Amino acid sequence: MTAPAIIDRPQRRDAAENREIILSAAAAVLSINPDASVDDIAAAASLSRRAVYGHFSGRDAIVEQTLTRGASRIATSVASVEHEDALVELALLGATLWAEVNHARALANFALRGPHRRQVAAALAPLRSRLEETIARGVRDNDIRSDIAPKTLARLIEGGALAVLDEATRARMSLQRGHRLVILSALSTAGMSWRGAEKLIDTHPILHVSMGAK
Amino acid sequence: MTAPAIIDRPQRRDAAENREIILSAAAAVLSINPDASVDDIAAAASLSRRAVYGHFSGRDAIVEQTLTRGASRIATSVASVEHEDALVELALLGATLWAEVNHARALANFALRGPHRRQVAAALAPLRSRLEETIARGVRDNDIRSDIAPKTLARLIEGGALAVLDEATRARMSLQRGHRLVILSALSTAGMSWRGAEKLIDTHPILHVSMGAK
């Protein structure tokens, strides 16, 4: 016999894939039911519960990873949004959220209740501060309502957007329709009349279907 | 000895009171955390867990009663709302919801997830159909936006209102401020410009502080 050398092989490719699959499944399942069990997640990932524990130390770790992941995806998208017109920028922020519906909803489900509140709040901080910034600018430019404090207004726009995301999911809305609806919701809450909002969208090609970045 | 007559005394007054206290506590606790345990509810009611089981057959019964109760309170309030101007009526519906914040939020927490979905949906049906009605009338009168289907719009207004309720609770907003904010949110989502919404409120005393009914 040759030497019984202890060889360390690298992680197998399919294992790494499965890890991703689990996180995707978690995002999908948790966005519907934030109390979903490890078994539920495993089933959605077409893996055994036991295998899941091979990838994550426990349910909390899965939730944590899912949230961190969703938050950073959104943060990244949000960072690249910019426009001279605060209203257009606001609309683009809404569109960004729409592009990440599943992640956004998973986050939203944990934003209020449960022991992950703080973590989620921290993870969403970039989006929120960005939103407040844009709103403050819009108020200065007289484009956005001044009868509600920017901080409060930011929360209301955020809440309204999530309501749209829920309704869009529930009604299996088309991508185009959902895209436009999130934008309309944000602009309306920001103070625009509906005709004004429609017009703004129509006159800015960047707000149409494909949105700016990939 | 006299006859060992088996006497049936009526329920004691404090017991009936305790039942009410439990339901109030449940509404408060469940509006914050829909997964609250029987122990949490008992603690909020300043009673032992065991005593709670003396009043209700189980957690489900408590939840069920709480929801039914909240729904009927809201349904009653909603039924008395009426105004020739659809926009004003919409605003009044919002104010009604505000007057029942705790119950409304408790309901909302169960409207989406869990096995009580159907029950809650059924209980909220009157409010929703009323909302859709009012919206449809507003659209006919050219007072409400026509770019979003009335059914969808109803859901968005509902969602927006709940977002306000959440934010108002979180920020410990004053009654007046919350009242006005819910109305503003509804009118904005309905398509009004913010100046238009402010003006509408100011020109209709019925939309001010004390709202119509008690």
Next chain:
DNA sequence: TATAACTTGCACATTGCTGTGCAAGTTATA
């Protein structure tokens, strides 16, 4: 193709919550 990486299924201990029984108190009220 040999082998380590990975998955699976099962068993098992643990935890937290539900719901019930009972004995010993406390409190409203006939």
Next chain:
DNA sequence: TATAACTTGCACAGCAATGTGCAAGTTATA
């Protein structure tokens, strides 16, 4: 004030979910 109504605390069984160990498979890859 006697007594039934009510509350309390404790013990206990049941259940669902978590997290771990292990033996026997399957699959990627060196």
